[in-house]
Amino acid sequence: MALSKTGAVSRIAAVIGLGSMGMGMALSLKRAGLDVLGADISKDAVARFVEAGGRAVTDLAEDVRHADIVVSVVVNAAQTEGVLFGPAGIAETMRPGAVFVSSATMDPAIARRLAAQLEAKGVHYLDAPISGGAARAAKGELTIMASGTPAAFAVARPALDAMATKVYELGDSAGFGAAFKMINQLLAGVHIAAACEAITLAAKQGLDLAKVYEVITASAGNSWMFENRIPHVLAGDYTPLSAVDIFVKDLGIIQDMARSERYPVPLSAAALQMYLAASGAGMGRDDDSSLARIYAQLSGATLPEKAE
């Protein structure tokens, strides 16, 4: 806790990872009145956060001693493990009773292991994957798929409420949040690939693609992803709103999870191959609708080009 200028007590939160999602989440926490420390390996990102009124972490492991809530917005399980248990990891210095809010998408089994290791030190772990994208992160309007002990939820609550409009409470231990997020990512990843397979087949057949969009979005073939991503293809604009490599990662996690559980995932496996093809062809950091360009390259179909 810290005493603010007005004498009110404000909670101290640290946000680790100030990328497009983390920056918005950190600023949402600030806006809600928390005292927010920001950490990132990019000095530019930290400088932008300080300009926006945030405080820069100087020594993460030391600075988190004062934090009630640490929100980790790193890329994957390995980085999450590094933040907690790597050299200069914060598991040793977080104070007992504080909560670590983990937002990276990961295998539920890893979330359970990290939670157990951290809880053994008296620190709460909230398994809290996010969805909604950068624009909603900036507005504090994310969806959070969370699971953890009632105590973890209680300590994290002011941060959850500041960052999200919808917080699903999916179970009383870590792993459920991660599992729900993986189910969503399986569907999202397959639906983007299916949308690209379909729209490029339509192009190959010479159909009016704007009309295809109109008909499909009003029909039983529609998906949230078709509706959201196909406009990028129609505009020929592959500026990354969400990158191909996100699904290389997330469908990769699905493959690993499913393999270890002896669960066959033929649809996800086929989709992953298309993301790998796009990434291998140099489009890993382009928008995930770039799978349409791979289908076009493989088949000689012609897709719309970006207007100058």
Add this chain to the structure above:
Amino acid sequence: MALSKTGAVSRIAAVIGLGSMGMGMALSLKRAGLDVLGADISKDAVARFVEAGGRAVTDLAEDVRHADIVVSVVVNAAQTEGVLFGPAGIAETMRPGAVFVSSATMDPAIARRLAAQLEAKGVHYLDAPISGGAARAAKGELTIMASGTPAAFAVARPALDAMATKVYELGDSAGFGAAFKMINQLLAGVHIAAACEAITLAAKQGLDLAKVYEVITASAGNSWMFENRIPHVLAGDYTPLSAVDIFVKDLGIIQDMARSERYPVPLSAAALQMYLAASGAGMGRDDDSSLARIYAQLSGATLPEKAE
């Protein structure tokens, strides 16, 4: 044209195929004031239609001489070709200027060929696949994805308006309607398979499936098919609303089309394998959400059972 009892001129329509879709379409035509002849290989279906006030065809090739509009609601391209050009086919006896409205889902190349053969005899061909299911067919609320000459549309118009609330006009020759329908079926078929892959993986992980449904339908992983079909899995009720074998057929057409165009469809191909597995396991006439039962059998996951 026929003179009705009140002296008004009513168009004569013939409906070939009085299954769950065709019966509803025929009755919608009657309700709209057309004089409707019904034909089906099942005598029971014809008897039901006569009970409902329709007229039974006695000799199809003879009776269609008087029809302005023939609506074909058979299963596939082969049956459509049989109706037109088989022994006792109606292509020879339909009167010039009448229109053949073809609603079976088929390869666009076949639709183009059938249209050219029929148009050579002076008969119009409207390529008019339908979607919406039996309940909407009965109410005259289908969606029709149609293409054909302006003359074909003009002659068919009273029937289209009677059968559908939404008629897409997708091009001025046959083939476009079929192509749009195939794009929709590609997506619909992949989305059902993905929904079953995801919900059964969730079951395998011990997640609360009702909660999965709640979270996914509010998230980016949603699809029209997930939202529509997963309640069948949650209820353990595989009474066929739309059968597995429909997608064995439709994704089969996609495979053939895509192969002949040298267009790779890895997602559709993976999905087709799952429909084949379900059909091969004896579930071909069960609801298409039965793919979830195949995933469960393959992985040992436990799905909800139907309440007694």
